[in-house]
Amino acid sequence: MEAAVRTEVAPEELRHVAKEARRLTDRLAERSREVTELPAVDDLLGRVRMYNPVIGEGHPAAPPITFSHDGDEVTGHYTLGSMHEGPPSFSHGGMTALFLDQALGHAASAAGRPGVTTDLTVRYRRPVPLGVPLRIWSKAVERDGSRTLVRGVITTAAEPDVTLVESEGRFLTLNRSQLERMFSHLADGQMSPGSIHD
Template sequence: MNPHPTAPSTTPRTPRSRDLARQREAITALGHELRMLLDATVRTAASPKTLEDMAAGVRSLTGQLTGHRRSVSEIPEVDEFPGGLRMYSPATGPGSPIAPPMRVTPTQDGVTGHLRLGIAHEGPPGYGHGGISAMLLDELMGWACAATGTPGMTISLHMRYQGPVPLETPLIARAHVAGTDNRKIFVKGSIAIEASASTTLVEADGVFVAPDAEAARSLFPTLKNAR
């Protein structure tokens, strides 16, 4: 698992790894610009003509993304799956236009995520959508499973919303494994404002399951081709 992809590597890079690093850097740069565009799009009060011109321009740019297009079951070469970096994750992916993205780091007893929600994540005016909180904790709790060496998949997620999550405010999310039962993994997670981290705004209890080898092959038929 590599929960902090921006940390410097101590391993000498081969030409292949340099190519991969450059690809990730380019994906991250494009993801950042797309998030800026998304933010401007949901804030704008531009005229219909301006919006129509923008739509045509974006359509033209989309046409420039030529080459191989991965299938829905194909694992991107830039990912570390299972249990690591996912470049296009809607929660943590630096290449995703809809991700905050949440930066994940390991802690002594689990993992911590740092993020800010933007206006594109809005539910009630000024606050994050409750479904975004659920998505973020579901992702982070999965990282907590992987941090123990047992990547798992969500089979249940129980949310408790104790206060609204403000937009454009530094947030801290936490997750840790609370126990296991055979292949079941019990995980707890929370979100708070970073400046008042002891006041929990959202809590979650999740149950994850580590698929056996046969189930993993069935669920992820291209896994054998992953890095």
């Protein structure tokens, strides 16, 4: 995808490449799943989501991102490319929110409180640059019943004390009944309260 949004080839070559891409797409579509089915390569209990738009190794827009855990703190390192662009040479604000939502969800899980996002507040302090190594950090800071408050920030890796974006999110840990209602289409054994975190 990065090559597609950065290319400067002639229009005729673009048409040729688009035709080839359609042929490849048709090949992939020969065996596809319904949107309500889990990909065969996913392992929810093992936290593998191959096509997740942030951490999925099989998702074309997901940057290579590595999360590490230190207790209930989560730190990720990644670099955004042109496919994530909003203003010229900077990240789109929606992409920034997407990455924060993922990191905050990881922190809720690391604190033993996996859940789904119920609220997400994002404050943009400075533009997030493309092509620069970034650091995303998050930590669960408060628990209230089945809800967990998580805070996070994005900085550059070179200047971890200079906040570019900060965020706060609330995550709801689903009970068995809520899981069954929300994910009734999944097979038994694919879901547990601990398998939902993003």
